[in-house]
Amino acid sequence: MLSVEQAIARLLADAPGPPASEPVPLAAARGRVLAVPLVATVDVPPADNSAMDGYALAAADWRGADQPLPLGGRVAAGQVGGDHTPHTVTRIFTGAELPNGADAVAMQENCRVDDDGVRVLKQPVAGDHVRARGQDTARGANVLPAGRRLLAQDIGVAASVGCAALPVRRRLRVAVVANGDELVEPGAEAGPGKIFNSNRYLLGALLGQWGFDVVDMGVAPDRPEVIAERFSHAADQADVVLSCGGVSVGEEDHVKAVLETIGQLSLWRIAMKPGKPLAYGRIGETPFLGLPGNPASALVTAMIIARPFLAACQGALPAETAPLMVDAAFTAPAPDRQCYLRVRHTGRGLEAYTNQSSGILLGASWADGLAIQPPGLAIEPGTPLQFLPWALLA
Numbered sequence: 034m035l036s037v038e039q040a041i042a043r044l045l046a047d048a049p050g051p052p053a054s055e056p057v058p059l060a061a062a063r064g065r066v067l068a069v070p071l072v073a074t075v076d077v078p079p080a081d082n083s084a085m086d087g088y089a090l091a092a093a094d095w096r097g098a099d100q101p102l103p104l105g106g107r108v109a110a111g112q113v114g115g116d117h118t119p120h121t122v123t124r125i126f127t128g129a130e131l132p133n134g135a136d137a138v139a140m141q142e143n144c145r146v147d148d149d150g151v152r153v154l155k156q157p158v159a160g161d162h163v164r165a166r167g168q169d170t171a172r173g174a175n176v177l178p179a180g181r182r183l184l185a186q187d188i189g190v191a192a193s194v195g196c197a198a199l200p201v202r203r204r205l206r207v208a209v210v211a212n213g214d215e216l217v218e219p220g221a222e223a224g225p226g227k228i229f230n231s232n233r234y235l236l237g238a239l240l241g242q243w244g245f246d247v248v249d250m251g252v253a254p255d256r257p258e259v260i261a262e263r264f265s266h267a268a269d270q271a272d273v274v275l276s277c278g279g280v281s282v283g284e285e286d287h288v289k290a291v292l293e294t295i296g297q298l299s300l301w302r303i304a305m306k307p308g309k310p311l312a313y314g315r316i317g318e319t320p321f322l323g324l325p326g327n328p329a330s331a332l333v334t335a336m337i338i339a340r341p342f343l344a345a346c347q348g349a350l351p352a353e354t355a356p357l358m359v360d361a362a363f364t365a366p367a368p369d370r371q372c373y374l375r376v377r378h379t380g381r382g383l384e385a386y387t388n389q390s391s392g393i394l395l396g397a398s399w400a401d402g403l404a405i406q407p408p409g410l411a412i413e414p415g416t417p418l419q420f421l422p423w424a425l426l427a
């Protein structure tokens with residue numbers, strides 16, 4: 034059986050090229066994936082300017098705290114700096130261009146203004162309170178890499194260099210098919226033998242949160258010919274097909290057999306818990322991921338396996354944020370598969386939800402994230418564990 038790392042590496046190596054790029058205005062760009070590097074065409078700030086309200090001067094003109102310098106000029110933000118008259122001070126405000134010839138700014142709190150001029154009470158040093166041209170962003174600098182999933186601050190950076198729109202990847206279309214005769218939609222009557230379809234909504238919500246377009250293909254009953262037709266239809270409409278349920282070994286589990294009929298199955302089973310029976314392959318050119326049906330298994334495999342794969346299909350750079358290391362405050366026996374435990378991060382360390390079964394979804398709502406328990410590791414209070422808060426999986 035493949036380890037989680039091996040499985041992810043196999044999937045990433047099989048990820049198709051990213052969708053085409055399209056320009057979007059900045060106001061619509063947050064969360065989208067940048068298609069090409071953003072290179073600054075201007076310096077930010079465009080000129081040396083003052084970081085404080087005060088008086089600009091040439092530091093070398095200072096002759097002592099008791100020696101007034103006459104007021105020689107005034108410059109406010111939005112005005113051109115102009116020329117500074119030697120042996121004077123120029124009244125200046127935060128963000129205003131430093132006038133040519135001045136090299137320092139004295140804060141007004143450190144100045145005394147009298148009829149005979151301005152006394153700068155503290156000896157200035159060249160560069161004091163001056164924000165140098167290009168100190169934020171230099172013209173020609175690569176400010177954002179291709180593949181960046183744009184954060185609010187990236188949108189601000191793009192605006193700061195004068196960009197009004199950014200080329201981003203078309204949103205990946207991800208089809209979702211839920212499998213199972215037992216499934217009934219929330220809002221309908223769940224008759225005998227039936228359960229509510231939670232995975233459809235869980236997966237739809239996750240995919241939406243990750244910035245993908247969801248193509249909801251509804252529920253396929255446990256009949257191979259219907260599943261085959263539904264999967265083929267999904268593969269025609271979407272960039273990636275995600276299904277849940279029907280990947281295990283019972284004779285009502287048709288997903289693998291269907292995939293082998295209408296496409297190829299290239300990976301099945303990963304040494305993880307929950308999530309062991311995950312299946313991966315292609316239908317034509319379209320990647321197909323068959324997640325297990327147990328709700329916690331669907332959630333964990335979506336987050337741990339599907340998320341990095343879909344991000345790669347979208348053209349996004351791999352996430353580089355490392356898990357946190359937090360001590361356990363619970364006990365768990367050594368597993369043979371890598372476990373993803375639903376845990377809470379409390380003042381005592383990580384607390385595990387009482388029931389870690391794959392059929393339990395409420396534990397994920399209770400939890401703050403997933404703790405990784407490697408195969409063979411017994412957990413005692415104080416055992417350091419890798420912890421993935423939900424924010425790292427968002």
Ligand SMILES: Nc1nc2c(c(=O)[nH]1)N[C@H]1C(S)=C(S)[C@@H](COP(=O)(O)OP(=O)(O)OC[C@H]3O[C@@H](n4cnc5c(N)ncnc54)[C@H](O)[C@@H]3O)O[C@H]1N2
Nearest residue numbers: 211213230231232233278279280281286309325326327330
């Ligand atoms: N003999 C074996 N049986 C099982 C094995 C095994 O190795 N040998 N593996 C177990 C593991 S591990 C998992 S995980 C499950 C995965 O099974 P499937 O992917 O085939 O999922 P289903 O059988 O269709 O469903 C499992 C469970 O989840 C419920 N379910 C399914 N879809 C939904 C949905 N959309 N919303 C809510 N709940 C759903 C379903 O009713 C079942 O209770 O197989 C084990 N069996």
Ligand code: MOO
Nearest residue numbers: 307308309330391
């Ligand atoms: O691997 Mo299954 O997901 O434990 O229940």
